[in-house]
Amino acid sequence: GAGVSQSPSNKVTEKGKDVELRCDPISGHTALYWYRQSLGQGLEFLIYFQGNSAPDKSGLPSDRFSAERTGGSVSTLTIQRTQQEDSAVYLCASSSAGEKYYGYTFGSGTRLTVV
Amino acid sequence: DAKTTQPNSMESNEEEPVHLPCNHSTISGTDYIHWYRQLPSQGPEYVIHGLTSNVNNRMASLAIAEDRKSSTLILHRATLRDAAVYYCILRGFYGGSQGNLIFGKGTKLSVKP
Numbered sequence: 001g002a003g004v005s006q007s008p009s010n011k012v013t014e015k016g017k018d019v020e021l022r023c024d025p026i027s028g029h030t031a032l033y034w035y036r037q038s039l040g041q042g043l044e045f046l047i048y049f050q051g052n053s054a055p056d057k058s059g060l061p062s063d064r065f066s067a068e069r070t071g072g073s074v075s076t077l078t079i080q081r082t083q084q085e086d087s088a089v090y091l092c093a094s095s096s097a098g099e100k101y102y103g104y105t106f107g108s109g110t111r112l113t114v115v
Numbered sequence: 116d117a118k119t120t121q122p123n124s125m126e127s128n129e130e131e132p133v134h135l136p137c138n139h140s141t142i143s144g145t146d147y148i149h150w151y152r153q154l155p156s157q158g159p160e161y162v163i164h165g166l167t168s169n170v171n172n173r174m175a176s177l178a179i180a181e182d183r184k185s186s187t188l189i190l191h192r193a194t195l196r197d198a199a200v201y202y203c204i205l206r207g208f209y210g211g212s213q214g215n216l217i218f219g220k221g222t223k224l225s226v227k228p
Contacts, residue, residue, distance in 0.1 A: 033215055043159065043218040056215065091158050103149070103161025104216065 004107035021077040025094030036088040082114045119203045124223045127193045135188040137203030152199040198226045
């Protein structure tokens with residue numbers, strides 16, 4: 001597609017449930033990033049995938065958070081046993097690497113509300 | 116990653132040029148200077164990036180000081196649509212620091228009609 005697609009756009013879940021958030025990056029982009037943004041706050045880095053390399057998970061806030069990227073394309077961010085503090089907009093971005101780098105392209109995000 | 120310092124907020128009048136400053140006194144030789152902006156209720160949007168030379172694109176210009184310890188994003192004619200939070204970020208392009216961008220608080224730009 002022309003841009004980064006995220007689904008669902010909105011998700012309301014009960015505390016303690018698991019959720020999966022999906023990101024379809026721009027075709028051909030080798031790098032994929034997940035961030036989250038709480039209301040009125042800045043962007044918080046979560047995880048970064050680059051090609052076939054091991055992902056950089058240094059931003060994941062707890063072991064309830066995990067992410068996969070299958071076939072170097074689609075990525076899924078999973079939050080287990082959701083807590084109210086997980087409520088935020090989860091943003092995915094993708095980019096080319098090296099000489100073809102023209103910045104990150106962000107999706108519109110998934111707004112997660114834990115009630 | 117080296118830190119950047121930006122004013123919390125700035126105001127501009129519509130159709131006037133805007134100069135958004137960024138200080139990065141601890142920048143390393145391999146750090147590129149990136150600018151992104153985030154419009155209300157949207158994800159961030161890439162604006163421009165550069166290493167040493169000034170850069171121009173359809174959105175803006177990036178002026179980089181000779182010592183690289185500061186830079187300025189220039190919007191040549193501000194429009195109401197340019198009202199956003201502007202982030203100045205340093206990112207090494209090659210080597211161990213390649214990877215995620217670390218977003219700070221940025222500068223909130225208001226544009227008055």
